[in-house]
Amino acid sequence: MTELQQLDKALVWHPFTPQEGELPDNIIAERGEGTCFITPDGRKIIDAIASWWVNLHGHAHPVIADAIAAQAKKLEHVMFAGFTHEPAVTLAQNLLSQVDASFTKVFYSDNGSTANEVALKLAMQYWYNQGISKPIIVALDGAYHGDTFGAMAVGERSIFTHPFTPYLFEVKFLDFPNGYNDAAVVQQFKELSEQQSVGAFIFEPLIQGASGMRMYQPETLQALLEVAKQNSIITIADEVFTGFYRTGKFLATHHIPHLPDIIALSKGITGGALPLGATLVNQKIYQAFVSADFSKAFLHGHSYTANPLACAAANASFQLLLQADCQQRIRSIAQRHQQFIEKIKKHVALSDCRALGTICAFEIKTQTESGYTNKLRDKILHYFLSKNILLRPLGNIFYLVPPYCITNEELDYIYAEIENFLDQLFVRDVSSK
Ligand SMILES: Cc1ncc(COP(=O)(O)O)c(C=O)c1O
Structure with a gap:
């Protein structure tokens, strides 16, 4: 040693x-x-x-290292309320260029867990801002969305979460669609949505990484998202693992025609060089926060929100990603x-x-x-x-x-x-x- x-x-x-x-x-x-x-x-x-x-x-990687070094010599960080900077704006353009035009805003945070925390809080406050009570959150059995409290709450109760179980909000878990029970899982979601006030459905699209690289069918995800749409349920795709072409397409949800309302990204976003999270929302979600009433604003942020070094790394990685080779x-x-x-x-x-x-x-x-x-x-x-x-x-x-x-x-x-x-x-x- x-x-x-x-x-x-x-x-x-x-x-x-x-x-x-x-x-x-x-x-x-x-x-x-x-x-x-x-x-x-x-x-x-x-x-x-x-x-x-x-x-x-x-x-x-020299291209990413150079981008970070160049940015570090220009501006290493600035608080992101009242200030902005080129790398964050360019990154928002880059990310939004990969989703359809219904997506209009990017909210930055620090990692995969916080990208999901932001997604969950946005979904919850979406209903709150409109004075509508839809308190139930639905997730998939076996889910892993991170280690912060909201992310843990929507994840499988396991050896990782047992000490915190009393502090986690209640979530309804659908069975994992394992190829044999898919129709029953869709039916389970339908019944739950019709009987209870479900506000949001969060899922890892097509593959659950941490619970054993468990895969499920695009058709089943599509059917679940249709149920959500019919019942006005906000859909959150946790693309923290699957984003940036892990599944062969930019997003795993690109394997199906139906896009979610909110997309959480992290991990590959900077090519693996620096921590960064991004939560993409569609105009419908964003619109619920447009108000002169301060209490309807999204009062959430982190000291390092949209760190310029991380955003510069992400932009360099994005360019490399789209290259033909x-x-x-x-x-x-x-x-x-x-x-x-x-x-x-x-x-x-x-x-x-x-x-x-x-x-x-x-x-x-x-x-x-x-x-x-x-x-x-x-x-x-x-x-x-x-x-x-x-x-x-x-x-x-x-x-x-x-x-x-x-x-x-x-x-x-x-x-x-x-x-x-x-x-x-x-x-x-x-x-x-
Ligand atoms: C699908 C998914 N969501 C969220 C997370 C949490 O990301 P982080 O470790 O950056 O907080 C992970 C991490 O493995 C993940 O696989």
């Missing part, structure tokens, strides 16, 4: 890390280059999960994932594997409960790290969410190691019986 690691252990509290027993020797990421981190002793680790799904173009890489990753899934899907160690755009996931058969706490997690993590591939499994489920700059050679290497891992897992399971 190096001195830095010792100090890290002594002084720093890392997220999602139990503080009991021998704390892990955290790997020092000294530099980044393309898809890789480089440690002080020169080890190159492929970031196959884009560092919690944020990185789009590779680490320490990046679009080509996105298509190519999606195609390669599909081919690999076809090849591996009958593997005896797998209970399921699936892909959507640049995301693919592998679920290992298990005797115990499938999910985050499954003990296979450590085995998967350590095997791939020993091969210099960073994967962070969700229990017995592991997945690839690579930066779009990943090369064919790197992908082939990862696929080959997945096969090796599954083969040896199977051999060991059989021989231990």
